[in-house]
Amino acid sequence: MTLLPVPEALARLLALAPVMETEQAPLVAALDRALAEPIHATRTQPVADLSAMDGYALRFAELRQPLTVIGEAAAGTAPFAIQPGEAARIFTGAAVPHGADVILIQEEATRDGDRVSLSGEGPPAIGAHIRRAGSDFRAGDLLADAGTPVTPAVVALAAAAGHGTLPVRRRPRIAILSTGDELVPPGQPLNGVQLPSSNAPMLAALLARLPVDVQDRGIVRDDLATLTAAFADAAAWADIIVTTGGASVGDHDLVRPALVAAGGTIDFWRIALKPGKPLLAGRIGNAVALGLPGNPVSAYVTALLFLLPLAAHMAGAGHRLPRTEHLPLATLLPATGPRREYLRAMDRDGTATPLTGHDSAALRRLPQADLLILRESHAPAAPAGADVMVIRIA
Numbered sequence: 001m002t003l004l005p006v007p008e009a010l011a012r013l014l015a016l017a018p019v020m021e022t023e024q025a026p027l028v029a030a031l032d033r034a035l036a037e038p039i040h041a042t043r044t045q046p047v048a049d050l051s052a053m054d055g056y057a058l059r060f061a062e063l064r065q066p067l068t069v070i071g072e073a074a075a076g077t078a079p080f081a082i083q084p085g086e087a088a089r090i091f092t093g094a095a096v097p098h099g100a101d102v103i104l105i106q107e108e109a110t111r112d113g114d115r116v117s118l119s120g121e122g123p124p125a126i127g128a129h130i131r132r133a134g135s136d137f138r139a140g141d142l143l144a145d146a147g148t149p150v151t152p153a154v155v156a157l158a159a160a161a162g163h164g165t166l167p168v169r170r171r172p173r174i175a176i177l178s179t180g181d182e183l184v185p186p187g188q189p190l191n192g193v194q195l196p197s198s199n200a201p202m203l204a205a206l207l208a209r210l211p212v213d214v215q216d217r218g219i220v221r222d223d224l225a226t227l228t229a230a231f232a233d234a235a236a237w238a239d240i241i242v243t244t245g246g247a248s249v250g251d252h253d254l255v256r257p258a259l260v261a262a263g264g265t266i267d268f269w270r271i272a273l274k275p276g277k278p279l280l281a282g283r284i285g286n287a288v289a290l291g292l293p294g295n296p297v298s299a300y301v302t303a304l305l306f307l308l309p310l311a312a313h314m315a316g317a318g319h320r321l322p323r324t325e326h327l328p329l330a331t332l333l334p335a336t337g338p339r340r341e342y343l344r345a346m347d348r349d350g351t352a353t354p355l356t357g358h359d360s361a362a363l364r365r366l367p368q369a370d371l372l373i374l375r376e377s378h379a380p381a382a383p384a385g386a387d388v389m390v391i392r393i394a
Contacts, residue, residue, distance in 0.1 A: 003270055003271055003272035003273075003277065003338075003339065004268050004270070004271045004272065005271070005272050005340070006271060006272060006273050006305070006340050009268060009271045009273075009279065009281070009306075010305070010306060010309065010321070012267055012268055012281065013267075013281045013288070013290070013306055013309075013310055014309065014310065014313050014320070016267055016281060016282075016283055016288050017239075017240075017288045017310055017313055017314050018314070019169060019313065019314060019315075019316050020169040020170040020171070020172055020239070020314055020315060020316060021169070021170050022036035022037065022167050022168070022169060022170075023036075023167075023168065023169075023170050024165040024166070024167055024168075025165060025166055025168050026164070026165055027155045027158060027159055027163070027164065027165065027166060028155065030150045030155070030165075030166040030168045031150055031151075031152070031155060032149060032150060032151075032210075032211045033149070033150050033168040033169060033171065033211040033315065033316075034146075034147055034148065034149055034150070034168060034169050034211070034315055034316035034317045034318065035144055035145070035146050035147060035148045035149075035150065035154075035166065035167060035168060035316075036146060036167045036168055036169050036316055037146050037167040038142055038143075038144065038145050038146050039142075039143050039144050039158060039161070039163060039166065039167070040140055040141060040142055040143060040161075041137045041138065041139050041140060041141045041143055041161040041162065042139060042161060042162030042163065043139050043161060043162045044133060044134045044137070044138045044139050045134070045136040045137050045138075045160055045161065046131050046132070046133055046134070046135065046136065047133060048079065048095045048096070048133050049095065049096040049130050049131065049132055049133050050075075050093055050094065050095060050096065050130070050131045051073070051090045051091065051092055051093065051094050051095075051096055051103050051129065051130065051131075052092065052103070052129045052130060052131050053092055053103055053105045053106075053129045054090070054091050054092055054105070054106050055090060055103045055104050055105040055106045055107075055108075055109060055129065056069070056087045056088065056089060056090060056103070056104045056106070056109055056116050057073065057082065057087060057088045057090045057096050057097050057100035057102075057103055057104075058082070058086075058087040058088075058100055058102060058104060059082075059084065059099065059100060059101055059102070060101050060102040060123070060125070060126045062084065062085065063102070063104065063118055063122050063123070064118055064122075065085075065117075066115050066116070066117040067085060067086060067087040067115070067116055067117070068085060068086050068087070068114055068115060069086075069087050069088065069089055069111070069114045069115070069116050070082060070083075070086045070087070070088060070114075071088050071089070071097075072088065072089040072090075072091075073088050073089070073090040073091065073094040073095060073096075073097055074091050074094050075091060075092070075093035075094045076093075076094075077094065077095070078095070079095035079096065079097055079098060080097050080098070081097055081098040081099050082097045082098070082099045082100055083099065084099075086099075087100075087104075087116050088100065090103065096130055101126045101127065101130075102123045102125075102126055102127065102128050102129070102130070103123065103128060103129035103130055104116075104118065104122060104123060105123075105129060107120065108120025108121060108122055136160075137161065143157055143158070143161055144157070144158075145318070146316075146318070147316060147317060147318025147319075148318060149317065149318075150166060150168065168316070169211075169314075169315050169316030171211050171212055171213050171315065172212045172213070172239040172240060172311055172314040172315055173212070173213045173215070173237055173238045173239045173240070174207060174212050174213065174214045174215070174238060174239065174240045174241075174242060174311065175214075175215050175217050175234040175237065175238035175240070175241045175242070175287075176200045176203055176204065176214065176215065176216045176217060176242055176243075176244075177217050177218075177220050177227075177230055177231075177234065177241065177242070177243045177244075178197050178199055178200045178216075178218065178219045178220065178243075178244050178245065179219075179220050179221075179222065179227065179243055179244065179245040179246035179254070179255060179294070180195075180197075180219065180221075180222060180245045180246065180294060181221055181222045182194055182195050183195055183196075183197040183219045183245075184196055184197065184219075185197055185218075185219065186198065186201060197219055198296050198363070199244040199245070199292070199294070199296060199299045200216045200218075200244070201216075202296070202299065202300060202303075203242060203244070203292075203299070203303055203307065204216055206300075206303055206304070206307070206308060207307070207308075207311060210308065210311050210312060210315060211315050212311050212315060215237070215238070217230065217233075217234055222246065222254060223254075224254050224257060224258055224261065227246070227254050227255065227258035228258045228261040228262045229262075230258075231258055231259055231261075231262035231264065231284055231289070232262045232263070232284075234287070235262065235263075235264075235284045235285040235286070235287045236285070238287045239286070239287055239288070239314060240287060240288050240289075240290060240307075240310060240311065240314065241284065241287050241288070241289045241290070242289075242290045242291075242292060242303075242307055243255050243289070243290070243291045243292065244292045244293070244294050244299050245292075245293070245294025246291070246294065247269070247278045247279070247280045247291035247292070247293060247294075253278075255280060255291045256269060256280060256291075259280075259282055259284060259289055259291075262284055263284060263285070264282050264283060264284030264285075264289055265282050265283055265284075266280065266281075266282040267281045267282050267283070268280070268281055269281075269291075272338065272339045272340055272377060273302070273305075273339055273340055273342070274337070274339040274340070274341045274342070275293070275295065275297055275298035275301055275302075275342070276292075276293055276298045276301055276302040276305075276342075277293075277339065278291075278293050279291065279292065279293070279302055279306065281306075288310065288314075290306060290307060290310060292306075292307070296363050296366075297344075297362065297363065297366060300366060301342050301372065304322065304372070304391070304393055305322065305342070308322075309321055309322065322391045323391065323392070324374065324389050324390065324391055325389070325390055325392070326387050326388065326389055326390070327347065327350065327351060327352040327371075327387075327388060327390050328350070328351050328352070328385050328386070328387060328388075329351065329352050329354075329373075329382055329383070329384055329385060329386045329387075329388045330348060330351040330352060330353040330354070330384060331353065331354060331384050332381065332382070332383055332384055333354060333373070333375065333381065333382040333386075333388075334381050335378075335379060335380050335381045336375045336376065336377055336378060336379045337377065337378070338377050338378065339377055340374070340375065340376055340377050341373075341374075341375040341377075342372040342373070342374055342375075342391075343355075343372065343373040343375065344365065344366065344368075344369035344371075344372060344373075345369060345370075345371040345372065345373045345390065346368055346369060346370055346371065347370055347371055347390075347392075352371055352373055352388055352390050354373060355368060355369055369393065369394070370392065370393060370394035371390045371391065371392060371393065372390060372391045372393055373388050373389070373390050374388070374389040374390065374391065375388070
């Protein structure tokens, strides 16, 4: 059986998944979600010429002569006019009076009664210390494109531009099913060769970085009827059903037949990836089904490469795929086999240092990895100093 190449598998997975529908969310509720539509300014900012400093508004041509202060301009008050020979006391954010074209800051002014005169160097040119109308944005200006993540800065910009809600994609709902008779919930007593279930909390922690809603549906025993019912139940709620374990070829690997028995379809199974060959993808009802391997490191790597891009895609993110860069290799790497490999590594002073021990069930060194080194299939040995492609994972 020919294994599906990783890029083709990812493209086919994303093709299974629709982008979530649009909804209007209050500004803070839109945080971390992706804009479904471009947003434009509904007003001009500043709406008028405003003072950037406390001081006096006057004509630049009259800067070096004493002037009569005829009024006071504060933020939020309507602008008034000054005539030749006049100045106005002004505060930061106030509208510049008509007729004034510069601000003399208060540290460079001397006030005697209603007379003010220059006592320092003064502003260098017309327009100094004035924020011009529309200098930030004007009504109708494009502020952010569709797909842009809503950050706190975007929230501030949208509010200033007149928006109380934002058009964003609905948060995808993700159900996690852990399969295996050997699994026990974390923190519970173990009997014999039972194992704590580590994949579900790991996946939930990874997904917590994205605008998704996650349900851990617990541990599903290695029983076809039980797993079939779990698929059907999850499909009534979820947009993505992600399983760990049970996707290989053993007698207890029941994810594939259970998915079909529940009315689902399989798009592909097994890919040219190390670790993570027994990856499965399909659909059931309105949900995408993604079967990850049960070995913890394999589950971690395939979640980074497939689950996170899938969730980001459905959430409408503009950037979905893992970002790659190049680093020099710290040590020799041997030639690769018939599958693309992702090796756990550390960034040490700008070099990619592979971690020793690549058993896909070994977790001890996983927290030390902040990189994955990408090695194509059938690649020759790479000497120290060779340029390698990496994905940052921390």
